Amino acid sequence: MRYLQASSKLRQLGPSLLSAILFWMAFFPVNWPWLGWLAFVPWLVGIAGQSSKQRLYSSLIFGLCFYGLALNWMRVADIRMVATWAMLAVWAGLFTVILGWVVGKIYDRHPKGGMVLAFPMVIVPIEWMRAYALEGFPWYFLGHTQHDTLPLLQLAELGGAYLITLLVALVNGIFADLWLGEKPECLLSFPLHRKAMGVGLAVTGALWFGYSRLGPTEFNEGTEIAVLQADHPQGIRNSAGAEQVRVEYQEMIRTLFQSHLRPLVLVWPETSYPALVDITDLDNSKWLPEKEKPNGPSQLLGASTIVEPKGEPSKQFNSAVLFDPKGIPIDHYDKIHRVPFGEYVPLKDWIPFINVLAPYDHDYSIAPGERLTRFSLPYSPIPLVFGAAICYESGDSHHFRSLAGGDGKPPVDFFINQSNDGWFHGTEEHEQHLLLLRFRAVETRRPVIRAVNMGISAWVDAYGRVLRPKEISGSPNEKTARIFTITTEELPTGEWGKFKQNTVVLVGPVPKRVNGIPMGWARLQGSWPGFFALGCVALIVFGGKQKARD
Template sequence: MADMTMTHRPIDRSKLFLSLLSGVLMTAAFPRTGWLWVAWMALIPLLLALRDISVKDGFRLGWLCGLIHALGLLYWLSHTMSTYGHLPIYLTIGILLLFSTYIGLYTAIFSTLIIYLGRTPMRALLIAPLLWAALEYLRSFLLSGFTWGYLGHSQYAWLTLIQSSDLWGVYGLSALIVLFNMALFFLILSRTGKTWQGLSIPRPLAWRGTLLAILCLSSTLIYGYVRLGQIERLSAEAPHLTAGLAQGNIPQAEKWDPAFQIASTKQYIKLSGQLGPQKPDLIVWPETATPFYLFHNQALTRMVQRGVQNAGSAHIIGSPAVRKSDDGIAYFNSAYLLDPQGNPLARYDKAHLVPFGEYVPFKKWLPFLGKIVAQVGDFHAGPPGGILEYDGHRIGPLICYDGIFPNLARAAVNNGADLLVNLTNDAWYGRTSAPYQHLVQYVFRAVETRRSLIRATNTGISGFIHPTGRIENTTRLFESAARIQPVACLKTRSLYVRVGDTFARVCLAVVVGLGLLQRFRRKS
């Protein structure tokens, strides 16, 4: 049993530095730095700072680590809000700090509970991965959810490793990375003679932890190697659809200016025309590619329809939509499916809206905040899992923010989608790391669901993602471009599609159960 009378050390400069260092290292594992190997040791400095301090001080150091990581990962929010939300820079920095403070709370809770629940080294080793996965799961839905920058996402380029996402989503990868950090940490403590919460680390225990981490990593890689071969074979044998995409590269400052409506529309028609001679089955335009209400502005709609007819292919076109009823006017961020003659076949409405971008939550209490998209009223959300059907294929659209939520891609596949399509406008982010971080999300949607994914963006990065997570035929940022290639349309349903976030929920249940048990024991 841990020595409950041990003297905890106060927070000093070395502990502050170690917490800051962990925050920086975690950020370095993500694009654009992209040192994915750093994630496997990024938590060790924080753990060294936590090893002999109190629960309360653990919260403080964990929050500092999480804050620094969030600021490094999400710095681009300030640029976006000041440029397109027209907020003063001091206010955008304040909002960034507020949001990063919220994200940092999850690392603070991790640090608190790893001390509270993991009083012995073995408990800490086993609880830490479950705790981290549980907290990431909570972040996926609390306050509307924000799944950006999970620890497992940093490994998107290690294809063999990420294949296990079709079992347990990104949460299993995050847990594995944390387990590896914990094993290395206790190995360091054992070799240096340092303690964890007053307890020494016997070498046999440290080596058992290391072997456990190596065994879990090896098993994941073996599964990934086998699964890669299986999915490659299934993809080669599956029906294929020849798909094209158009990246118009319309500057955000011009996108909603009525003076540029015709020029913007002609740009996309031109790109579809370039693809036409190659006879694609489907061409995808990005989110709000038409800077007007398609099928409401008759002149511009006819221009688009003639462009579709000339290209001779079905199109999925991002456009704002409006619906009038007795209850008033409802606006939607939508994707229209048009047949090769330009006739509308179906429409998908974005299901998960961006807070402060497409609607303003808490208007009553935050009246000074406006939307980034100021040209329309608040958008309304559509139902999740919507499908566009064409030529025997069921296509699952994901419009921008939709795509960072695995449940929406799963809902589409459970509704029969054999292909995923992402329509996005990342012009908001400029040349920051955000477009690269956003692309990473769709690697995981492809692997989790075992579906090909077509990604059409306004300014990049557009391209195709194979069901194994391989990124193919991409565009550069801020170029006008068209791409075309065959994509496999798989029908298989992965375990993750069938059971969803069961692994993460089990982790949460175990952590809650251990917390209640620990509280009961302390009272007893």
């Protein structure tokens, strides 16, 4: 009897565990994107024959297993982050529970529609809600598995990563329906055959659109930017003296100048400048450029900043501060989208013991920024404007769309992303973080330049290509920093890892933006999944009678 019970539970949990492992393998460190097209099939087949209670259980196992594996890199940041890792895995796993329950309800009420209707209809709004609920967690979307399939990646221009999720979910759904066919002749029945043809046409149309939109990488000549990438684990950044960090960055800059490269701007990673920068009066000042460009570059610092208004409490920010070659501040951007526990402790006034999940014992909270800054590239021969995104704002598609004109203001020409990934010690987090920016580049048709402590710093063109750096032969002081220039070739994902946990300086011109769809339509990139959510409600409320299950 016990053997039969164990066998029954294994049959119930086996498909969920298999799907979780297949889905995890579609991402880094394995990075087999083809698994994304079938990873959900075992789970969908399993829940098709289950009761509502069994579906909740199977979906919870799927969610906990997948996110436990996928977020494994969080635990290396700090021993106290193990609890945060577990909490986020449970939080994200709850969305999988909702996914399984709603998919099952629609499948029961509309069995003729099959999984090819139910699964895509539900997973798109579920990912959308996960991206915005509380502070949001827009990582590990089904569509993200196709980041390295450039023709499909171009769909993000029309509907963001959600549209790619929809396409991949359609294929998972039709495979599940084919598997669920009980008789061989069912595979050739007209309704199922028609569905399969429809999915095939959708994939073909997506590939046609992608190939038609792809073009070569082109640069804006004379707009060279240099990115500084140190290799400082967070523990060293916390314990090392400010002077030591300053000396290492100054040595990197000295090595760059010895190579005779002369960029317009030096970009530092997030919070890498080893001093607190006072920006109290910066918003009230006006910078006037000199008629002739001074010797030396401007600098975009990643810095902790402070504002101390008279008669009011001081505030600290995580900022990008642009200085001209003489050290005069031009403008700044203060990070808006803060990371829970990383940059503030949520609900600490309501739940005192929640501080045990924080990586520091002291109050390290920063205030959120209030405006999207549009920086002018100083002394550029071509007038260019860029927007900044700090750290995990790389996952906030709304942030990028707004700067690209979605907020009704003049659009930027490119983006700079500053980040500190020194917490994660060379794990797959570095690659996962970079792949998000491939989607942001295509969604806005604007290139992204990254400066990341411990890597992976990169140039991403408007088609989502990560461009290959080429090392300068005979670079001076190679033991201190290796110098690379950016080429128009694509860097394969298998070589991304070579540029993490290294001290390097990347130098290259700004890639050209590409004319995309009108921003009036592009604003729908972030809202159309909401209509799918309404569709799910309608299918459940106004659908047919639910089938009885044992």
